[in-house]
Amino acid sequence: MITPGFLYFIGAILLLFPVYEKLKYMLSFLVTVAAIIITLHLIPGYSVQLDFLTFTLVPFKVDNINKLTGLIFAVGGLAAVIYSISMCSLSHLRLIFVFIGSALTAVFSGDLFTLYVAWELMTISSSFLIIMTSDVTKKTGYYYFLMHVAGGLSLLWGIFLQYSATGNFSLNNIEVGIPFFMIAIAIKLAFVGFHTWLPLAYSKAPFYVAVILSIYTTKVGVYVMSRLLSGINSLAYAGLISALFGIAMSLKQKRVLKLLCYSIIIQVGFMIIGISIGTTEGITGAIFHLVNHILYKTVLFMVVGVVIYTTGKDSFENLGIMGRKLPITSIATFVAFMGIAGVPFFNGYMSKSIIKEAIQDPILTLGLNVMSFGTCIIFLKFIYYAFFKNSDRKVDKKPPVSMQLGIGFLTVLMLLVGIHPFFLENLTNMHVDLHYFDKKHLLSGIQPFLWSIPIFILFKKYIVKNYERFLYFDIYLNMAKLFMTTGYHLSNYHDGKLNKYLLWATSTLIILLLLFMF
Known part of the structure; x- marks a missing residue:
């Protein structure tokens, strides 16, 4: 082998x-x-x-x-x-x-x-x-x-x-x-x-x-x-904080690809929490969620790719072509949305249920529900632009068959895992003692989705708003600029004069001596 x-x-x-x-x-x-x-x-x-x-x-x-x-x-x-x-x-x-x-x-x-x-x-x-x-x-x-x-x-x-x-x-x-x-x-x-x-x-x-x-x-x-x-419990809270950050950043995006990028951070938060618990159930739930995330998030990236291919842009307004012009893409989008929202009988529900069942900490349980609710709100915005907001965008060209085949293949797998959640367990003998479709887990899975719909309707004007002024701070770019600026100014002192080079060498030796002393 x-x-x-x-x-x-x-x-x-x-x-x-x-x-x-x-x-x-x-x-x-x-x-x-x-x-x-x-x-x-x-x-x-x-x-x-x-x-x-x-x-x-x-x-x-x-x-x-x-x-x-x-x-x-x-x-x-x-x-x-x-x-x-x-x-x-x-x-x-x-x-x-x-x-x-x-x-x-x-x-x-x-x-x-x-x-x-x-x-x-x-x-x-x-x-x-x-x-x-x-x-x-x-x-x-x-x-x-x-x-x-x-x-x-x-x-x-x-x-x-x-x-x-x-x-x-x-x-x-x-x-x-x-x-x-x-x-x-x-x-x-x-x-x-x-x-x-x-x-x-x-x-x-x-x-x-x-x-x-x-x-x-x-x-x-x-x-x-x-x-x-695995098993470093403090990282579970770090994963929760990272996911909440992803929710806040996703809601303010004007481009669909960036929304999908920040939503990756949210879903990775679920996996971090499951792994940090350290139990077999938690790690298994995290790996199953990795599988489900690849399925629905890849489909969503592919769907946006179709929009970019046919219209040339990935703005939210361009999503409106799906409901009218791209039926296969529309079906895949709906299945992926229900999966990432964790709705029962769709693939994300299965892995999220395992992670929730593995958690004993009430703060983390509340955090997971908030993460699920935030994910639903974010992708209701996606669905709103795709199917409910009037759009005059035109399809410039049809997507090739190969693009539709890739989307269709993963959509079928999502449906298979959602309808038959034991499929992944039987495939690798990673069994979890969980009754996926009992009343407790069905209610836990559907509640964030049901709550998100009226909240989205009530606050739609804020959620779908285009934020013209968007605070973005990249510490690494600022550090690089500071480094380059400092280097430029210091280089002015390297003018080939011997006395300045001796001063540099002497200063460096004094600093090193002080460091060794203290």
Whole structure:
């Protein structure tokens, strides 16, 4: 058995040869389908051990959690490649293959060394995906790259500390260097305070690239958190705060893609809370929610991609074309909305119910209900513009069949999981003792949605309002500007005169001496 990620790497290599350019559709289909088949047939408990220099590595390891995560990654890869293949260039397709292959390799890695290599490959490939698009996205790509490099360096330092203390690279709960692992995962998760790269990159990259990024980047962070930082209860409250921040930011957005970006932060908050509880039920609920989130959030990004493709913009007013001109897209939007709202008999309800059942803290329970309510309000705004607000926007061109196939495929899976929630449990033997459709859970699932409808109607003029003045503060950009300005002024003192260089050297030695003394 091999890790499914290798198939994507092989596909990327084959696409380098001119002979395969004409076969990109067939090759892409074979690679993505083969990855799903291989993942389905992986046996939990199987692992590969490798001696490298003086280290014993486990580059490939299978258990129930990473099998389910790898399976949804492979399914997402199939849908995303089908959706984007008619629009993306061959160079972009190669990078997409490397990116997906890296994500799958990270999921099935059994040691910190392999995880780090895959983590950095994800950063490099996704950065080039953004940078190579156009001159407009170059600065965005550099910003994205620097943020994730900072996360990668933090992860590397944490690995050094862990190895120094334990003498092994095993992928389990961390004993030392926890703050560095937290920073690395927080950046990948787009946790509040480390989130600035997400709305910037996803809103400026081509919509089909945003679809790919939305499937893997933050979800790899969630998976790695479940492996390394589970059971740290204080992080549950941090996840709640991050989600509430996402709600506040989502409500003020004028562009649909940015609303979807901030809603990712909300949904990741559910996963953080489940993992932080540390129980089997909590972690299982978080991983199931990762699966469901990939399904409905990918569909929503794809739907907005169709709007951008047909109208050229992603403003809320342009969503009005769906109800009149795009019936398949409209059905998928409704199913995805009900799923993300956690309405019973739709896929998000299943994982949210598990997380709620696992929580014993009344503050966190209240927080989850507020998060569900806020999510409903946000996407009622989406639905209002799509189906109820009159729009004179015209469809300039029809979306290709491949886009509709990608959307339709994931929509069917959402319906399957929603109607038969035991499907995911039976697929990986991750069973939860929960009666999904008893009265208690049905009421808990439907209440935030029912409350959100009258609240939305009452406060519609504030919720759908266009906020012209929007406060946005990016501490990292301001720090970079301060650094550049300071460097510029200091460089003026480097004029080649010996006495000034001696002054610099003497001042530095005095500062170092004082630091050592105190």
